[in-house]
Amino acid sequence: MSYNSKKNISSIAAGILIIAAYAVYAFGERAPAPDDLKSWATAMLVFIGIGVAAVIVIQIIFHIVLAVGIAAKEQDCNGKEVERIISSSMVEDEREKLITLKSAHVGYICAGIGFIAALVALACGWSAVAALHILFGTSAVGSVAEGISRRVLF
Amino acid sequence: MAKKLIITNNIRRLRFFANEMTQLELAEKAGASRQTIIALEAGKYTPSLELAFRIANVFGVPIGEVFECKSEVDNGNDKS
Numbered sequence: 001m002s003y004n005s006k007k008n009i010s011s012i013a014a015g016i017l018i019i020a021a022y023a024v025y026a027f028g029e030r031a032p033a034p035d036d037l038k039s040w041a042t043a044m045l046v047f048i049g050i051g052v053a054a055v056i057v058i059q060i061i062f063h064i065v066l067a068v069g070i071a072a073k074e075q076d077c078n079g080k081e082v083e084r085i086i087s088s089s090m091v092e093d094e095r096e097k098l099i100t101l102k103s104a105h106v107g108y109i110c111a112g113i114g115f116i117a118a119l120v121a122l123a124c125g126w127s128a129v130a131a132l133h134i135l136f137g138t139s140a141v142g143s144v145a146e147g148i149s150r151r152v153l154f
Numbered sequence: 155m156a157k158k159l160i161i162t163n164n165i166r167r168l169r170f171f172a173n174e175m176t177q178l179e180l181a182e183k184a185g186a187s188r189q190t191i192i193a194l195e196a197g198k199y200t201p202s203l204e205l206a207f208r209i210a211n212v213f214g215v216p217i218g219e220v221f222e223c224k225s226e227v228d229n230g231n232d233k234s
Contacts, residue, residue, distance in 0.1 A: 002188075002189050004187075004189065085178075088178055088181060088182055088187070088188065089187070089188070091181070091185075091186065091187040092187075093185065093186040093187050093190050093205075094186070094190075094201070094202050094204075094205055095186070095187070095189070095190040095193065095199055095201075096187065096189075096190075154189065
């Protein structure tokens, strides 16, 4: 499995973890009242912040584990050789940029569908909180779908 | 109707004749990732003109010796 595939899996895992954590909060006892727009918006902002921090922490842990794994596998090689293997696996070339663009497109499509769905929900008389949930949910699913499409394209 | 182009390459053969150059060595010299070289050799990816020239420069051969282009109509009957 290549470096990019492993990195993608860790990103997807982080995304799924955040969605699961939000679902636990939203369906739990400590969830705000269904019509309390301000509390829901605050909760979503907090979860977005937690999501960004979680992705950074997971990526740092992933890189440490990767470096240790390569060093353990290449015990015969010296430090420079291990460094060479790690740096060559992290090269971002034109193919990776192309795949990033294609997978970002998947994320945009999900977010776009979410926006239209939220508007439809509002037009049908649903509450603003429901529309907010649709927007947040589709954005979160979109980021996971982006990671999955990157994994598939690699 | 414009004919569909099929681009093939001789990277595997050229690596063999370049003293069994590894994919990693070629990737480093051409400024690409090893995954890209693997995808190129498998015919799953067509590189940009810049990368194609860089690969040709690594082997010291003209670009036409690394990449070949065949044209084919959509139904796949007419190959040239």
